[in-house]
Amino acid sequence: MAPLPRRIIIDTDPGQDDAVTILLALASPELTVDAITTVAGNVAVEQTARNACALLELAHRTDVPVYAGAARPLRKDPIYAANVHGETGMGGANLPPPTLTAQPQHAVDALIERLTQAHDDQNPITLVCLGPLTNIATALTRAPNCVHGIAQIVAMGGAQREGGNITPTAEFNFFVDPDAAKIVLACGRPITLLPLDVTHRAIATPKRLAPISAHNTPVSAMVTRMLGAEDRFEKLKYGWEGGALHDPLTIGWLLRPDLFAGRVCNVVVECDAPLCLGQSIVDYWAVTSRTPNALWVDEIDAEAFYSLLAERLGRLK
Numbered sequence: 001m002a003p004l005p006r007r008i009i010i011d012t013d014p015g016q017d018d019a020v021t022i023l024l025a026l027a028s029p030e031l032t033v034d035a036i037t038t039v040a041g042n043v044a045v046e047q048t049a050r051n052a053c054a055l056l057e058l059a060h061r062t063d064v065p066v067y068a069g070a071a072r073p074l075r076k077d078p079i080y081a082a083n084v085h086g087e088t089g090m091g092g093a094n095l096p097p098p099t100l101t102a103q104p105q106h107a108v109d110a111l112i113e114r115l116t117q118a119h120d121d122q123n124p125i126t127l128v129c130l131g132p133l134t135n136i137a138t139a140l141t142r143a144p145n146c147v148h149g150i151a152q153i154v155a156m157g158g159a160q161r162e163g164g165n166i167t168p169t170a171e172f173n174f175f176v177d178p179d180a181a182k183i184v185l186a187c188g189r190p191i192t193l194l195p196l197d198v199t200h201r202a203i204a205t206p207k208r209l210a211p212i213s214a215h216n217t218p219v220s221a222m223v224t225r226m227l228g229a230e231d232r233f234e235k236l237k238y239g240w241e242g243g244a245l246h247d248p249l250t251i252g253w254l255l256r257p258d259l260f261a262g263r264v265c266n267v268v269v270e271c272d273a274p275l276c277l278g279q280s281i282v283d284y285w286a287v288t289s290r291t292p293n294a295l296w297v298d299e300i301d302a303e304a305f306y307s308l309l310a311e312r313l314g315r316l317k
Contacts, residue, residue: 004123005032006151006254009114011069011107012247013041013131014051016085016226019093020309021130021247022052023219026059027312028255034114034125037067037107041131041176042081043089045071048131051090053098058219059316062100069107070134073177081172084233092226111139115149126254129155129184130247132173137180140187152190154250157181158267158280159196161298167278171196174269175278181269191294193267194249195280198260202249202302204228204242211310219316245309252305253297259304262297266290 008031012018025031036056038048049068056062072078085091103110118124127150129136140147158181159171166172174181185191204227213224227243234243253260266283268290270276282296 005030006126007032007034007118007123008126008128008254009035009037009111010128010130011037011039011135012052013039013043013048013089014055015042015048015089015130015247016091016093017245017247018042018130019051019055019090019226020223020245021251022055023059023223023316024248024251024309024312025128026061027315028251030255031251033064035065035067035110037069037111037135038102039069039107039131039135040071040078041173042085044078044080045069047089049102050098051088053100053102054095057098057100058095058222066100066102067105067107067110068102070138073132073134074137074179076177079176090226092229093222094225095222107135108138108142111135112143112146115139115146116143118149119145121149124149124151126151127153128250128254129153129157130250132177133157133180133184134177137177137183140183147187147189150189152192153184153187154192154194154254155184156194156199156247156250158193158282160280160282160284162196162200164279165196169276170278171280174280178269178271178278181278182271185267185269185293192253192297193294194253194297197298198262198300199244199246199249201300202245202305203240204245206242208306209242211307212313215314217314217317220313223313248309249300249305252308256304256308259301260297261299262295264292264295266292267294267296
């Protein structure tokens with residue numbers, strides 16, 4: 001008997017690269033997207049929910065429910081990234097306003113309900129986390145037993161070798177809500193982290209985007225329009241040939257873990273020191289006695305990943 005598709009909930013703050021991640025997941029029969037929960041991050045939570053709805057309409061998947069969640073971090077004031085992703089969060093997407101709307105239930109309540117129900121299932125839920133971890137941390141704090149419905153957590157977050165992209169020491173998702181990241185990393189479930197250390201090795205060069213563009217569909221046109229824009233923030237910031245493709249590596253890892261490599265180690269997040277707020281403290285060489293709690297991914301076969309991405313996006317018309 002063929003294995004059941006892996007059930008996932010995508011917790012996200014779309015976001016140009018979040019948008020590509022959602023589309024990649026929807027195009028992959030190995031996965032069943034149970035729901036999308038949105039959080040404040042790249043833009044405010046009301047906009048992230050609208051963006052998720054617009055993407056589902058583009059992919060003709062309005063059967064997937066969207067739940068809007070936390071409007072601010074646990075302790076900090078909100079920080080947005082419109083300077084990177086545009087005022088809507090999906091600069092260059094040019095999608096019409098969606099007619100699909102978010103469900104009335106709050107994302108945290110939806111997570112608690114679904115994870116609690118999944119506790120005794122044969123196919124528990126994998127959480128794919130693309131933004132600040134506020135929704136997940138709140139659910140774990142409010143209903144600790146829901147952790148048993150989590151098969152694993154795969155998150156884009158953190159940085160070590162690459163330094164930070166929002167401060168000298170911190171990656172954006174962990175910096176926006178370091179308290180939430182700390183809670184999630186301590187939850188005791190299997191965690192895979194895709195940090196800047198690996199996402200900066202997956203640059204969206206014109207050569208890698210060409211097979212996506214060649215599909216000549218509304219989806220491929222939107223993706224190449226967003227990722228190939230000449231004013232992409234990272235192209236200007238780093239002088240790269242293209243921007244890094246951060247969040248889609250989470251789905252890439254679920255589909256083809258053989259394309260990646262990393263190390264199981266202890267990762268904690270700094271929540272108090274002003275100069276290091278949100279910094280990932282990665283015990284890569286096991287110099288402490290802290291228990292390993294995450295797979296820290298830092299290598300990728302980028303060419304093979306982009307081939308996978310192009311093939312899957314070609315399935316969406």
